Amino acid sequence: QPGDVLRQPDLARTLRRIARDGRNGFYRGPTAEKIVATMKQGGGLITANDLARYEAVYRPPVTGTFDSLTVVSMGPPSSGGALLIHMLHMLEDLPLDSLGWNSSRYIHWLTEVERRAYADRAEHMGDPDFWEVPLSMLLSKAYARRRLATISPDTATPSTQVFAGDPASYESRETTHFSVVDQAGNAVSVTTTLNTSFGCGYVVDGAGFFLNNEMDDFAAKPGVPNIYGLVGAEANAIQPGKRPLSSMTPTVVLKDGRPWLVVGTPGGSTIITTVLQVILNCAVFHMDVQEAVSVPRVHSQWLPDVIMVEPRSLTRDVEANLQAMGHVIVPYVWGEIGQVNAIRITARGLEGGADVRGSNTAVGY
Incomplete structure (x- = not known):
């Protein structure tokens, strides 16, 4: 209700781990263990090794x-x-x-x-x-x-x-965007997403955040639309280690x-x-x-x-x-x-x- 205070202690602890340990606060250790446990409960395939090996990639604009x-x-x-x-x-x-x-x-x-x-x-x-x-x-x-x-x-x-x-x-629908300009004229444009509302619908138990359903952004089958009606071809087919369009x-x-x-x-x-x-x-x-x-x-x-x-x-x-x-x-x-x-x-x-x-x-x- 309006005026209520929402407290998210699990998410707070997750953010503290990331602040203290950087990427290892998410992709390794307690947070990663909680993600893998939730994956197993839901029949998911992501393992601790998958998370540990993941690297963000810089792409030129x-x-x-x-x-x-x-x-x-x-x-x-x-x-x-x-x-x-x-x-x-x-x-x-x-x-x-x-x-x-x-x-x-x-x-x-x-x-x-x-x-x-x-x-x-x-x-x-x-x-x-x-x-x-x-x-x-x-x-x-x-x-x-x-x-x-x-x-x-x-x-x-x-x-x-x-x-x-x-x-x-x-x-x-579960995408967020913010635009920032500072007093020196530096400009930042940032978009993040879970894909659809509440992602795949699973909260990582003890970590306080939703898992996304970005697999829908792949072309699961050529010519078959995803939730947004988009179709794709071999260029966006599912492959290990691949990032979806x-x-x-x-x-x-x-x-x-x-x-x-x-x-x-x-x-x-x-x-x-x-x-x-x-x-x-x-x-x-x-x-x-x-x-x-x-x-x-x-x-x-x-x-x-x-x-x-x-x-x-x-x-x-x-x-x-x-x-x-x-x-x-x-x-x-x-x-x-x-x-x-x-x-x-x-x-x-x-x-x-x-x-x-x-x-x-x-x-x-």
Whole structure:
């Protein structure tokens, strides 16, 4: 109830072990023993040796440009940064401002671009330690223009006719995001996740935290969707030691070489398109950051072959125009798309944008 005090002594002891012993406070010793015991109770396969051998890997960010802005985001095994930049490259040559925000033409182009990006995601993206991800292709403006040229300005392309590009031809809901900028101008964008709400539903007994269900981010079977409706192929198949493909898209946008926008969100497969729309809202439609994160959003991801919408995101005329083009429009299954936390750096100082969709807060001190 509001006003109650939640005490988590098991979690406090876990955090103290990590503070005292670093990674060994989690991957070895009492915490690891508790994880393995909970795994055995639930029929899991992770052993003490698996935990002891685990190492975090530094991955370089991916970088692209949109007009005069430089976009820096997360690289594989997250698909977020590469797809975000790929979509921005496709949209860069379009007169988005004259189309008008959330007009039928704007939503049409946005949807068609997203379809092609997610088709590439399904076919080509996975853990780069196990799969040759064609990053040079996905980040190429020439490739983006070729993909854009396959879009009709007046007619929806059925997803059955949208195919991944050929690299041989070219070089949770239980997710949390925070954005931070300090007085020296350093900017941090961080996204973490359990995947879906409460992860796999198991709390590590005596340690005070949930186990994730990130296995759902693998392609368990080619062409079969996961909980977010995403399909995958061999690039994201399950293998020992492999990291699953993610949609997390923590992003810093630079203007004149300095941080201008720090942004990210939870939302599963909608994360990438949510960050895309917030950047466009700020850069193209000149919204302040609070408006940019709060206005209604839409989402498409190749399969299923629909435009998913929030309540009141489209006018009746816009919806009718899109349907006349061949688009199928459905309410987003969870109602709200994303919960963005963003900061924009201006000459006057910092603007915080906390999404009205959840218990998000902007704080300055």
